[in-house]
């Protein structure tokens with residue numbers, strides 16, 4: 085079965101939504117441990133204004149550090165042109181832009197309509213950025229806490245607009261509203277529109293459907309997944325709910341199916357211990373860490 089590529093987003097999506105700050109040195113040790121477990125792509129931070137999100141204030145330093153890790157693609161999030169310039173200065177290999185398909189979410193979050201946000205990313209892509217990959221991530225693509233339903237036509241239209249100038253496009257279930265049938269339908273619709281430019285599924289496990297949705301996306305041809313170790317981060321709109329789809333559970337699911345991830349589960353669980361030590365009060369999720377590997381388990385490699 086064909087392999088999957090996992091981008092660990094805990095240092096960005098997880099820590100951005102966590103209640104506790106992780107010290108810079110602990111972040112570096114954690115990112116090193118994640119890379120040592122075999123993760124080849126890590127979203128290490130976000131170039132948002134530090135006053136807005138103090139947890140991301142050290143992103144430039146974290147990007148510079150992460151670049152020293154061999155064979156690691158270093159990803160940073162940028163919400164606008166200013167953030168993009170900071171990401172380029174810091175040396176990110178890939179910059180991801182969230183473009184909310186929900187009009188209400190976009191207007192309340194970045195005070196721009198989705199169309200204005202697409203234009204902002206277009207301006208970024210027009211700047212010289214040799215060797216730097218640009219990803220347009222359509223967020224709230226499966227529903228929104230403010231707007232409720234997000235029309236599928238809006239998702240398809242925004243994805244198609246982004247595909248004109250982005251290297252790749254991701255679809256994100258930002259608030260964990262998606263179900264597997266919806267995942268298959270929307271990924272299939274967008275793929276018909278933009279083909280191979282549709283790359284990652286960014287899923288949240290807010291309502292426990294993270295793995296089911298990941299499997300549905302896999303069956304729809306998706307081979308790139310974002311996830312976070314321990315489901316770190318929670319959801320700002322649902323106190324107590326878990327964050328992204330859980331990396332170690334995702335790796336276990338794929339490996340036990342015979343789908344290679346390139347990630348070593350034992351080392352991943354070591355990285356989880358390191359993370360738990362650095363932010364001991366933060367709730368963590370996941371079944372693998374509790375249950376351990378089944379007797380006789382063999383990974384896909």
Ligand SMILES: [Zn+2]
Pocket residue numbers: 097256257258286288328
């Ligand atoms: Zn997310």
